[in-house]
Amino acid sequence: MTDRNQQLFERAQRHIPGGVNSPVRAFRSVGGTPCFFASGSGSRVMDVNGKSYLDYVGSWGPLILGHAHPEVIAAVQESAAKGLSFGAPTELEIEMADLLCKLLPSMDMVRLVNSGTEATMSAIRLARGYTGRDVLIKFEGCYHGHSDSLLVKAGSGLLTFGNPNSGGVPADLAQHTLVLDYNDDIQVERAFAHYGERIAAVIVEPVAGNMNLVAPRPEFLQSLRTLCTQHGSVLIFDEVMTGFRVGPACAQGLYSIRPDLTTLGKVIGGGMPLAAFGGKREIMEQIAPLGPVYQAGTLSGNPVAVAAGLATLKLIQKPGFFVDLERKTDALCEGLNATAVNNGVAFSAQPVGGMFGLYFRAHWPRNFKEIMQCNKEAFNRFFHAMLDAGHYFAPSAYEAGFVSAAHSDADIAETIDAAETIFKNW
Numbered sequence: 001m002t003d004r005n006q007q008l009f010e011r012a013q014r015h016i017p018g019g020v021n022s023p024v025r026a027f028r029s030v031g032g033t034p035c036f037f038a039s040g041s042g043s044r045v046m047d048v049n050g051k052s053y054l055d056y057v058g059s060w061g062p063l064i065l066g067h068a069h070p071e072v073i074a075a076v077q078e079s080a081a082k083g084l085s086f087g088a089p090t091e092l093e094i095e096m097a098d099l100l101c102k103l104l105p106s107m108d109m110v111r112l113v114n115s116g117t118e119a120t121m122s123a124i125r126l127a128r129g130y131t132g133r134d135v136l137i138k139f140e141g142c143y144h145g146h147s148d149s150l151l152v153k154a155g156s157g158l159l160t161f162g163n164p165n166s167g168g169v170p171a172d173l174a175q176h177t178l179v180l181d182y183n184d185d186i187q188v189e190r191a192f193a194h195y196g197e198r199i200a201a202v203i204v205e206p207v208a209g210n211m212n213l214v215a216p217r218p219e220f221l222q223s224l225r226t227l228c229t230q231h232g233s234v235l236i237f238d239e240v241m242t243g244f245r246v247g248p249a250c251a252q253g254l255y256s257i258r259p260d261l262t263t264l265g266k267v268i269g270g271g272m273p274l275a276a277f278g279g280k281r282e283i284m285e286q287i288a289p290l291g292p293v294y295q296a297g298t299l300s301g302n303p304v305a306v307a308a309g310l311a312t313l314k315l316i317q318k319p320g321f322f323v324d325l326e327r328k329t330d331a332l333c334e335g336l337n338a339t340a341v342n343n344g345v346a347f348s349a350q351p352v353g354g355m356f357g358l359y360f361r362a363h364w365p366r367n368f369k370e371i372m373q374c375n376k377e378a379f380n381r382f383f384h385a386m387l388d389a390g391h392y393f394a395p396s397a398y399e400a401g402f403v404s405a406a407h408s409d410a411d412i413a414e415t416i417d418a419a420e421t422i423f424k425n426w
């Protein structure tokens with residue numbers, strides 16, 4: 001049998017760096033050949049060899065309704081037939097802005113952009129412009145897109161400024177960013193005591209989903225809110241992943257915290273390139289053309305992307321949507337935990353709303369250091385065994401997983417059974 005995945009991967013590498021347009025797709029972390037997908041429907045994706053998988057990646061979060069939901073596809077087709085882009089305002093953008101501001105009490109105004117990276121980069125510029133300050137606090141293991149100020153690792157000491165963790169990032173830029181430990185409010189208090197007057201913003205994933213999944217201690221998020229208010233700094237919740245994924249009012253609704261600015265992406269585009277940043281009116285009014293902070297985009301608010309996003313957001317507001325999604329995600333994690341315990345495997349799984357973490361250690365981690373204590377080789381073995389059995393998880397031990405509304409109880413049971421078979425022979 002010819003392996004089309006292998007053939008395409010070899011061909012892809014000739015003119016595409018690493019054969020992929022985003023690095024984690026390359027399977028470098030787990031080894032092996034990436035799956036090239038040909039189609040998706042509901043909870044399943046099909047690769048170019050014709051093999052079908054239950055999908056727990058969902059395009060890295062956006063596909064909360066599963067693949068090719070008929071109402072989303074119809075909205076895209078209808079919008080596309082009227083023209084792909086105008087570079088001028090359209091009515092759909094107002095509908096999207098009104099809906100986002102209705103669903104999120106923290107949001108008075110919102111601007112649409114094309115990617116999460118753009119949203120976070122612009123939110124940080126806005127926070128700096130609004131406060132007239134430069135310093136940014138972020139947390140180790142949180143990912144906020146790939147703009148220069150954010151590709152930063154911790155400095156040598158607790159309160160020393162960061163260093164670039166990517167080639168091509170000027171050290172000067174990293175030197176405005178403090179990288180602290182997730183869930184450690186004492187550290188944040190010390191940073192504010194030391195640098196309070198200089199801190200423009202704190203940016204945080206309110207549930208961390210880019211170092212595997214780390215849930216926040218509610219007191220941690222609350223202390224960020226209190227300290228930012230005390231010091232006149234802007235609290236940015238990066239909800240590109242958690243937005244309309246962990247609940248109907250995002251993580252800020254789940255934990256009852258009102259950030260000053262919120263970034264959104266992934267689910268709000270329903271699988272199309274759409275993201276947003278928004279928040280308090282007095283901050284958002286600093287953005288051009290109202291204010292001095294520049295931000296723009298040729299394709300921003302693209303009507304086809306907005307149509308897909310609106311169709312998605314309308315469907316997930318149906319009563320009981322998140323109750324059902326959460327029930328299935330909980331069932332998956334409980335089933336996996338039970339089979340791990342029965343077979344003596346050092347493993348645990350944790351759900352938050354429609355996302356989950358898988359850890360090859362017995363307890364749920366609380367920060368990046370504890371994530372690094374997970375057994376990566378065990379994850380890689382599990383990943384490949386599940387892939388062979390037709391269950392597609394993220395190809396890295398440092399990513400969260402996603403359940404969609406299209407996953408049936410039978411799908412979840414099938415995945416738990418597959419894991420049971422693997423853990424029995426562990």
Ligand SMILES: *Cc1c(COP(=O)(O)O)cnc(C)c1O
Pocket residue numbers: 114115116117118120143144145146205209210238239240241242265266275
């Ligand atoms: C995915 C993600 C981003 C980046 O979004 P892109 O659309 O990939 O640029 C930023 N922040 C968080 C929390 C994310 O999960």
